Amino acid sequence: MxxxxxxxxxxxxxxxxxxxxxxxxxxxxxxxxxxxxxxxxxxxxxxxxxxxxxxxxxxxxxxxxxxxxxxxxxxxxxxxxxxxxxxxxxxxxxxxxxxxxxxxxxxxxxxxxxxxxxxxxxxxxxxxxxxxxxxxxxxxxxxxxxxxxxxxxxxxxxxxxxxxxxxHPDPTKSRGQYLPLLELSVAEDPEDDRNAHYLGREYMFHGRWDDCIATLKRHLAMPKAVWRDERAASMRYIAKSYAQKGEGRLARDWYLRAIAEAPHLREPYMDLAMLLYEQEQWEGVLYFTGCALEIQERPRTYICEAAPWGSLPHDLRAIALYRTGRKAEALEEARLALSLEPGNERLRGNVALLEQETAGQTQ
Incomplete structure (x- = not known):
């Protein structure tokens, strides 16, 4: 061969x-x-x-x-x-x-x-x-x-x-050529749903929030856009764009749509958990991170992102539990977060703080 x-x-x-x-x-x-x-x-x-x-x-x-x-x-x-x-x-x-x-x-x-x-x-x-x-x-x-x-x-x-x-890419290389090439790609084949999704995502990377929203709404309306994982990603990027525009309610609604579209993925749950973390809605953080952690099988597609499968779910849970006075539970989550990212000094500091505070409670 x-x-x-x-x-x-x-x-x-x-x-x-x-x-x-x-x-x-x-x-x-x-x-x-x-x-x-x-x-x-x-x-x-x-x-x-x-x-x-x-x-x-x-x-x-x-x-x-x-x-x-x-x-x-x-x-x-x-x-x-x-x-x-x-x-x-x-x-x-x-x-x-x-x-x-x-x-x-x-x-x-x-x-x-x-x-x-x-x-x-x-x-x-x-x-x-x-x-x-x-x-x-x-x-x-x-x-x-x-x-x-x-x-x-x-x-x-x-x-x-x-x-x-x-x-192992060269981090100094620019991806500036991607946007005009994606615009060309969509112009050449406007009915290709995959390229429409990529173009909307690229607009998000460039901070062009309105272009991102319009392009991805068009993607979702395309007859061939049936892959639920990618549809959910488009909904998440729309939500992120609305959040950047200061429209938190619309962002929340689009994250919920993404969850409904692909409930088998961690990413939509974690994105909404992050939004609620920024809004200091701690019970919501605990609920949606818990939903994410129930998903144990990591997908094989490019939609799968690193953070939801790393320390982030446990890190957010530790913070939410701490902020609601449940320090012993927070310590358990903080230790889990550190075990997944042992080189993170902030996580190490969180564990040390919680160990000190919980030890004081038991004396």
């Missing part, structure tokens, strides 16, 4: 050695460099990658991905698309080959998109950028996805348990 890694890059010299170490289990590595001015190309070639240098004008991620895919030889059995700031855990190829089956179309595998300051995992979901050689093309100028363009139906998706890819 021939496994080929392909990637695009520009000015990523700092990642070359780590990336090539990670990709060495592949039979071949091909890279499209889109205009590096550092020594990325030289370092990649020295490590054995086959590098083609070609600038993409106007810039689009799908065009660049498709050009890099064209560099993969036709006799490849499995194509593995990664970026230079990503790293596979050792043994990934064996796990992939074990999962792959004749006629398979794509593989899904575990992806850690971000890490917390203490090195623990942040946002984790399952990725689908490994695919068969024929029948696939990348679509959309940004947040590009693999689309089936071959005859008939694509082969089945296999689950590659044991394949783990970590993302």
């Amino acid at each position: 021939k496994v080929v890694v392909y990637a695009i890059c520009k000015n990523e010299s700092q990642f070359v050695d780590r990336w090539m170490d990670s990709m060495e289990e592949a039979d071949q590595v091909v890279v499209l460099d889109t205009g590096s001015t550092d020594d990325t190309v030289e370092k990649l070639r020295a490590r054995g990658a086959e590098v083609t240098v070609e600038q993409i004008h106007p810039w689009r991620f799908d065009t660049a991905r498709n050009r890099s895919l064209e560099l993969v030889p036709e006799d490849a059995d499995i194509c593995v698309c990664t970026d230079l700031d990503e790293v596979f855990h050792p043994g990934w190829r064996a796990h992939l080959e074990e999962a792959w089956e004749p006629g398979a179309g794509q593989a899904t595998y575990r992806y850690t998109w971000s890490f917390n300051p203490d090195g623990s995992e942040g946002v984790v979901f399952w990725y689908e950028k490994i695919h068969a050689r024929r029948g696939y093309r990348w679509t959309h100028p940004v947040h590009e996805v693999l689309s089936w363009v071959g005859e008939g139906k694509p082969g089945p998706m296999v689950v590659a348990d044991g394949v783990q890819l970590d993302h």
Whole structure:
């Protein structure tokens, strides 16, 4: 079975050695460099990658991905698309080959998109950028996805348990190009619900609250917008935007709609708990954090965020219990929060304070 890694890059010299170490289990590595001015190309070639240098004008991620895919030889059995700031855990190829089956179309595998300051995992979901050689093309100028363009139906998706890819990005890189590319993407395909959701979210990132609200309300009205997790995320972003505009009642109402839309997710409960925390509505904080903690199965989708699965639920509960005079219970929650984020000095200080105050009560 021939496994080929392909990637695009520009000015990523700092990642070359780590990336090539990670990709060495592949039979071949091909890279499209889109205009590096550092020594990325030289370092990649020295490590054995086959590098083609070609600038993409106007810039689009799908065009660049498709050009890099064209560099993969036709006799490849499995194509593995990664970026230079990503790293596979050792043994990934064996796990992939074990999962792959004749006629398979794509593989899904575990992806850690971000890490917390203490090195623990942040946002984790399952990725689908490994695919068969024929029948696939990348679509959309940004947040590009693999689309089936071959005859008939694509082969089945296999689950590659044991394949783990970590993302360690350059924090200095700007994402300023995302917004105009998302606006272009929606203009090209206005009925694509996924792009409408992404555009509304991007407006939120840029503090364009009214644009966020209008775009995501349009997303929710689209006939194809049926995935409940993403619909709930749109409702949450609308709520966040209303909160930023000082319209707390509307924010609360939209958070409640998000909970009703996807009661199986922690995120809507925790967002509402945070709003109530800011309003010092402590019983509400306890209720909605409790609802969140009842959800034990972490989703595999990109909608899953880090904070609701970290120390935050217990941290908010500790504060709410303390503010309502239940210090012994607050100490239990504070200890749970610290156990999930042991490097957090504020949480450590909370535990110390509560231990001191509860010890004084029992004397």
